[in-house]
Amino acid sequence: MQFPQVAAARGTLVQRIAPSQAVLGRFGPVFVVLLMMTVLTILQPAYFMTRENLTNVARQISSNAILALGEFVVILTAGIDLSVGSVMGLAMIVLALTVQMGWVPVLALAAALAAGVGVGLVNGLALTRMHLPHPFIATLATLNIARGATYLLSGGVPISGLPRAVRLWGSEDITVFGGTAVTVDFPIAFLIVIGLYVAASVFLTRTKTGRHIYAIGGSPKAAQYAGVNISRNLVLVYVISGALAGVAGMLLAGRVNSGYPTAGTGAELDAIAACIIGGASFFGGRGTAGGVFVGAIIMGLLRNGLNLMNVSVFWQQVCIGLIILLAVYVDVLRRRAMRVET
Amino acid sequence: MPALVEMRQIAKTFGHVAALNGVDFTVHSDEVVGLVGDNGAGKSTLMKILTGVLQPDAGELWFGGRRVHFHSPLDSRHSGIEMVYQDLGLAENLSAIANIFLGREVTQRSGGLRLLNERGMDRLGRQHLEGLQISLPSVAMPVERLSGGQRQSVAIARATAFQSRLVIMDEPAASLAVSEAAKVLALIKRLKGQGVSVILITHRLQDVLDVADRVVVLNRGTKVGDLPRVGTTMEQIVGLIVGKVS
Numbered sequence: 337m338q339f340p341q342v343a344a345a346r347g348t349l350v351q352r353i354a355p356s357q358a359v360l361g362r363f364g365p366v367f368v369v370l371l372m373m374t375v376l377t378i379l380q381p382a383y384f385m386t387r388e389n390l391t392n393v394a395r396q397i398s399s400n401a402i403l404a405l406g407e408f409v410v411i412l413t414a415g416i417d418l419s420v421g422s423v424m425g426l427a428m429i430v431l432a433l434t435v436q437m438g439w440v441p442v443l444a445l446a447a448a449l450a451a452g453v454g455v456g457l458v459n460g461l462a463l464t465r466m467h468l469p470h471p472f473i474a475t476l477a478t479l480n481i482a483r484g485a486t487y488l489l490s491g492g493v494p495i496s497g498l499p500r501a502v503r504l505w506g507s508e509d510i511t512v513f514g515g516t517a518v519t520v521d522f523p524i525a526f527l528i529v530i531g532l533y534v535a536a537s538v539f540l541t542r543t544k545t546g547r548h549i550y551a552i553g554g555s556p557k558a559a560q561y562a563g564v565n566i567s568r569n570l571v572l573v574y575v576i577s578g579a580l581a582g583v584a585g586m587l588l589a590g591r592v593n594s595g596y597p598t599a600g601t602g603a604e605l606d607a608i609a610a611c612i613i614g615g616a617s618f619f620g621g622r623g624t625a626g627g628v629f630v631g632a633i634i635m636g637l638l639r640n641g642l643n644l645m646n647v648s649v650f651w652q653q654v655c656i657g658l659i660i661l662l663a664v665y666v667d668v669l670r671r672r673a674m675r676v677e678t
Numbered sequence: 679m680p681a682l683v684e685m686r687q688i689a690k691t692f693g694h695v696a697a698l699n700g701v702d703f704t705v706h707s708d709e710v711v712g713l714v715g716d717n718g719a720g721k722s723t724l725m726k727i728l729t730g731v732l733q734p735d736a737g738e739l740w741f742g743g744r745r746v747h748f749h750s751p752l753d754s755r756h757s758g759i760e761m762v763y764q765d766l767g768l769a770e771n772l773s774a775i776a777n778i779f780l781g782r783e784v785t786q787r788s789g790g791l792r793l794l795n796e797r798g799m800d801r802l803g804r805q806h807l808e809g810l811q812i813s814l815p816s817v818a819m820p821v822e823r824l825s826g827g828q829r830q831s832v833a834i835a836r837a838t839a840f841q842s843r844l845v846i847m848d849e850p851a852a853s854l855a856v857s858e859a860a861k862v863l864a865l866i867k868r869l870k871g872q873g874v875s876v877i878l879i880t881h882r883l884q885d886v887l888d889v890a891d892r893v894v895v896l897n898r899g900t901k902v903g904d905l906p907r908v909g910t911t912m913e914q915i916v917g918l919i920v921g922k923v924s
Contacts (some may be wrong), residue, residue, distance in 0.1 A: 422830065542793045544783045547772075551780055555769035559765040562781030621771035 364666065365614060365630040369637065376641045383644060391509065391523050396592060398506070398525035399424065399584040399638030403554025403603055404537055404610035406580030408628045409573045411611050412540070412553045415463070416473040417574060420581040422482035425453045427585030429486045429595065431502065432495035432595025441501035448589075449582040455482055456578020457594030460571030471574075479604070486597045496594035506590020525587045529629075532580070537625040549573060553620025609656060610635050613663040634659070680743035682707045682844060682875050688737035690723055697723040698899045700737070705844065710876045712886030712907075715896035716919055721879050724896070725846055728877075729761055742843070745757055760837035764848045768833055770822035770842060775803040777821055778836045794894040804885065806839050810868060827858025834865055838874055845869065846877045851885055863889050883912055895919055 376384040383389055403420045410417040411470060431448040435441065455478050462474035505528065509521035540546035548569055551559040560566055590594050614631025616623030643651045683705040691700045698720045705711050715721050726732040728739070728746025739746050741757055751761070768777050779799050786795040795898040804817060812831040814824060821829050830850055836844045849864070851859035865875055866889050878890060886893055886907075893910060895903035895918040903918040 538791070538793075540842065542791075544785055544792070546781070547776065547783060547794060551772060551776075552767040554769035555767075557765065558767045558769045558777075558780065561761075561763065563755075564781050621769070 346493045351638060360624045365627060365634065365663075366446070369630055369633055372634065372637045372641065376637065376644065379641075380644045383504075384641075389640070391521070391526075392451035393636050393640045394526040395506070395523045395670040396640070397632055398523070398529050399588045400606050400610060400635060402532060402580050402584040402587065402616075403600075404628050404632045405532060405625065406577035406610045407607040408547075408614075408616055408625065409536065409540070409605070410471070410577045411608075411616045411618065412549050412620060412623070413570060413573050414477065414553050414556075415570070415573065416608070416618075417453055417459060417483055417577045418472065418475040418604050419459060419478040419599040420577060420584075420607055421506075421605075422479045422486065423452050423578055423581035424585040424588065424600035424603055425597065426432065426455070426482045426489075426590045427451045427582040428595040428599050429490045429495065429597060430595075431586060431589050432498065433489055433600075435498055435502060436495055441499055444502065445586055448586050452580070452582020452585070453575055454578070456575040456581075458466050458493065459578065460574035463574070464570050475519065475574075484619065485599070486645065488549035490595065490597040492597055494596035496591060496621040498593050502586070503590045504643075507593070508622055525591065528583070532583070533625050533629050540625060545569065545572070550621050553622070555621075595630035606635060608654075609660050612660055615667065617667075631663075679706065680740070682709075684738075684740040684744060685724070685728065686725060686738045686740070688724065688734045688739075690720075690727060690732065690735050698727075698734075701896070701899070701901045703728075703875060703894060703901070705875050707843075707875060708870050708873060709892065710870060710878060710890045712890035712892060712893040713877055713879045713896070714881070714883065714886060714915060714919060718898070719896040720899040722848075723894055723899075725761075725848075725879065727878070728754065728761055729846065746854045752856075752874050758841060758843035760842040760845050762830075762833050762837045762845060762850060764852070768829060768836070769820050771820050773819060773830045774807070774817045774821055774824070774835075775800055777832055778803050778806065778839050780836070782840060803835075803839075807835055809872065810835055810838070810865060812865065826860060827861050830854065830862050831856075831865060834862070834869070838869060838872065840854050842874060844875045844877065846879070848879045849881070850878070851882060852880070858884070883915055886915070887912065897921060 358568070390438050403424060403440055407417055407420055413518060427448040430451045431444050434444040434447045434646040459471065459474050459478055462468050462477070463471050468474045504524060510524050510527065512520050512522050540549065546566045548559060551562070551564060552566055552569055556566060585600070588599060610629070611623065611628050613634050614623060614628035616628060635656070638655060642655060683703070685701065685703040686820055687700045687702060688698050689696070689700050700723060701720070703724060713721050713724070723732065723836070727734045730750050730753045733749070739748065746757065769780060772780065772813045780846050784795045784798045784802070786798070793869070801871045807814065807817065814828055814832070814834055821832055824832065833851070834845070834847070841915070851862050854862060863885055865877065878886060880886060887910070893902060893903065893905050893907060893915060895915060897919065902921065903915070905914065
């Protein structure tokens with residue numbers, strides 16, 4: 337104010353540096369995806385770029401991508417939802433069981449969704465009404481409760497045989513641009529993933545509630561001073577996370593044509609990994625839905641690539657751990673660089 | 679014209695401790711009042727009563743010539759009283775514009791959805807910042823990348839953006855470098871020209887003498903001084919702050 341020319345000079349300096357960094361920051365993970373695809377194409381020229389493999393990858397990552405999206409909305413508020421893997425398993429069993437009981441597919445799908453919403457609601461209320469000290473605890477409890485319920489409901493055995501109206505969401509392709517030169521068969525599951533990510537992105541960046549969710553993650557105190565209803569928003573994010581875990585369960589059930597009680601065990605960790613690789617921060621308020629989408633793709637390509645290379649599952653786990661370390665370290669470096677320049 | 683704020687014979691006790699014993703406190707329109715006193719003198723209790731966080735045990739609260747009863751901070755905010763907190767109350771990850779409009783976002787209907795009107799908020803926010811002569815390197819980058827003084831300016835801009843008539847500031851310059859503190863103080867002086875009154879709570883007595891029109895001194899829950907700035911010396915104020923209450 338007193339030194340306008342200094343402020344102006346600094347302003348242009350910041351503006352000059354900011355774009356290149358913003359590009360790197362925003363699209364860094366995209367470069368990683370392109371790099372991984374290039375490497376896999378070179379290593380497995382006959383196999384990786386085939387339509388079968390790519391649609392297979394797309395289908396495989398669908399469930400994790402949807403779990404990660406729900407997890408991300410929770411992580412934005414500096415929370416965590418450990419129950420998503422169990423909720424996915426529960427929704428899957430609820431779906432298979434209700435189908436077996438003769439429910440029409442629409443109702444069975446609705447029941448699976450309701451199971452997800454229900455657990456999410458419990459998570460949210462345990463945090464805001466029971467004032468449990470950290471979402472880690474409430475969702476650790478529901479992780480166990482939902483998994484136990486899954487075993488109880490299924491008797492510990494898989495329930496297989498689902499009608500086509502349930503299977504198709506997870507297993508079938510849809511033909512787009514039919515009859516033209518670019519006819520493509522696209523997995524329905526992956527279309528649902530894209531739709532949900534677009535919807536979530538609009539919700540988070542273009543609506544009042546989305547803005548408030550970011551604000552709560554950035555500073556709960558500031559949000560409270562500003563009159564944001566924190567409890568209501570927190571319940572909402574856990575319900576969203578539960579509902580999306582329910583959807584993930586439906587797609588997985590469709591893909592494997594059954595419900596099995598161990599489904600989704602440990603899947604919460606893959607979902608969290610996708611969020612972190614995609615640029616979300618445990619401290620809340622950071623990251624974008626698009627980033628998490630890329631994070632989920634990176635996880636999927638990694639698994640697919642390591643499978644194609646015949647790398648053992650044990651080494652795959654080690655690799656994913658290393659990727660998480662690397663992704664977060666790159667993020668730390670980027671933030672540090674930003675600090676120095678401003 | 680009636681005073682903007684008139685607190686009459688405000689008393690408040692916590693258990694056996696009398697935090698305020700019958701304090702009169704007035705703020706006029708377009709006035710900057712410095713509120714000083716040692717820790718525990720009752721400054722923040724008085725302000726909490728003014729903003730509706732606490733209810734007084736006795737005494738009357740008048741705002742804009744009318745008797746008011748604030749039952750929550752929301753009530754006082756609706757009347758046009760804003761508070762700038764010591765820890766700023768900004769969401770560090772959001773931009774200056776997003777912070778100014780936090781909780782009061784401008785929306786528009788588009789395609790059946792109620793979406794944020796980013797362009798509208800950007801325009802209004804820039805106008806408001808310009809009106810206060812606050813210059814930021816960018817209104818779009820997260821406020822965590824701004825300096826302490828710039829963040830304080832954003833917090834003040836936020837407090838004054840919606841027709842507020844009184845802004846209470848708790849140590850606005852305490853953690854700032856000298857040059858930045860000077861800018862914030864200059865901003866407080868400019869608020870007067872915008873029809874906003876300011877209550878400045880601070881331990882930095884020099885700041886009070888710089889910008890306040892009047893200085894109110896509390897000592898152990900009692901008002902011991904209500905002095906115009908002109909003709910008042912630092913020694914006088916210090917004497918009242920540390921003096922024994924008779």
